[in-house]
Amino acid sequence: MIDTASSDNAAFQLRVRDFYLGRQPILDRDQVLHGYELLFRSAPLGPAAIDTELSATAAVIAHAAQLGIDKVIGDGKGFLNVDAAVLDSDIFVFLPRENLVLEIAASVKATPELAGRIAALASHGFRFALSDVVSETADVQQLLPMTEYVKFSLRDSAPAALAALAPRFKAAGKKLVAEKVETHAEFDACLGLGFDFFQGYYFARPSVIGGRKLSPAQVAVLALMQLVVSDADNIAIERAVKKEVTLALNLLRLVNTPAVGIRHRIDSVSQAVTILGRRQLQRWLQIMLYAEPAMRRQGMPPLLALATTRGRLLELLAQRLRPGQRNVPEIAFTVGIMSLMDALFGMPMEEIVQQIPVSDEVAGALLKRTGFFGELLSLAENIELMDEAEARLAPALHELAMSADELAELEVAAFEWSDTIVRYAI
Incomplete structure (x- = not known):
């Protein structure tokens, strides 16, 4: 059984001051809303800047818990960035696991401990995305079986690399997400490659x-x-x-x-x-x-x-x-x-x-x-x-x-x- 409570939650609450909470839409192939990526940035206005991924994620979770995360994501999915420290922590008690997807950067080292933790969380209903994928590294290959979504940034991936990687991940049964889609031409190109979801403000241009x-x-x-x-x-x-x-x-x-x-x-x-x-x-x-x-x-x-x-x-x-x-x-x-x-x-x-x-x-x-x-x-x-x-x-x-x-x-x-x-x- 996973212990999702923590005595450190009070400390997290004390650090939750002066931050920006943003959300970016994620759309399906029909350009209908699928969910939002929740974005955190600490503000340079307060006395205590939040300077680690763990405290940043804790801030989002704590604030969302106070105000109601359902108000932030509505009926959609919420995508939240996490790293190894966050995954290894016990702050998941606040998370509505049925509506949340935990995003892991492809650069995170796929240690046996991390893989075990992801598997344990997945068994309790948490879902995962692998983000910032630019190539099929050994770490990506290890984490891939435990993830539902794979996210590619159009600003960081060359068209040729996307064309090569997308079919392989699609064949593995993964849901493909194109990030930073800024034009309808980029949207159309990713449609042709079989992408399932799209993130960016091309729809508002x-x-x-x-x-x-x-x-x-x-x-x-x-x-x-x-x-x-x-x-x-x-x-x-x-x-x-x-x-x-x-x-x-x-x-x-x-x-x-x-x-x-x-x-x-x-x-x-x-x-x-x-x-x-x-x-x-x-x-x-x-x-x-x-x-x-x-x-x-x-x-x-x-x-x-x-x-x-x-x-x-x-x-x-x-x-x-x-x-x-x-x-x-x-x-x-x-x-x-x-x-x-x-x-x-x-x-x-x-x-x-x-x-x-x-x-x-x-x-x-x-x-x-x-x-x-x-x-x-x-x-x-x-x-x-x-x-x-x-x-x-x-x-x-x-x-x-x-x-x-x-x-x-x-x-x-x-x-x-x-x-x-x-x-x-x-």
Whole structure:
């Protein structure tokens, strides 16, 4: 029996201060969300930097245990980096083993002790991934039978090496994950090699396609948004909603989510329009723009998850930084949601701000990352990119007079809200 408790857990708790908690989406071949890699970086702001892989992982686990790891990963899988020291420790009591995958770097020495520990943890339901694989070394060959996933970084692996290694690992029954996929061309190339999962922000990079048209449902949502923004009366808005049966049904689903906070059930479009009010109605319509493509396939689309999380995070940041200014959080939410519409529609952001009326302040944030809302948006983007933008996080937080601890708590709250909304949106 494995002892997963430890007297050192209290010491880990004391060191959990000032760190960034990021998550990067992992998608399947249909570009549906499979899970997230949880990323930890210690902040240079606190008195005690966390400088080992063991304490870093302990920090993630302890913080997730306090706030609820289910809020961070939702229904997906969570991928967590571990090394030999972590694997040999007794910090696994906090881990939901059915939803977590432990990532071991391919550079880790495959000693008999390590192999035995992995086998013991696997017998208790833990699953493993081998990451940063660039060649089939003796250590990789030893660890391979005990791992379910094999991860290749496109930045560290030459195309020829990928083409040679992928079929061999695939033939061994492993699930292949391509990391740092930044373009649709890279995604397509890895699809052809048989990769099962993809990690990177290629899905959020706008792919401008000439002559691309919005779906009829998206056109209807945009038309309805125009009615809301132009202060049309409720009867006109209700009539427009009822013309689109799917839109009406999903609006009712959304208005009855716990996140809205209405205690009695809303059963009519007229009630929904009246109770929500114009600001909330505009918010749900913005979400529906992302949700509509998901209705054509099963599973959570990454853009919907990313946009709702980003919008909510900006809203929570604005509430914390500008208390008492009622309109500011709503504007921040709109900036967050709209910031991914270029990827959603496949058109330049300049065209989007012309078609959807926004203030100069919102346009400046979306186009140039200027002003208060531009600073919030830049912060959110840097958190998401983490590896590439870590150095910019501390100055951005300093500029906003916010601690990394406060940011981590708001992030988790945004993850939870997004997961709740997405469950009802698709």
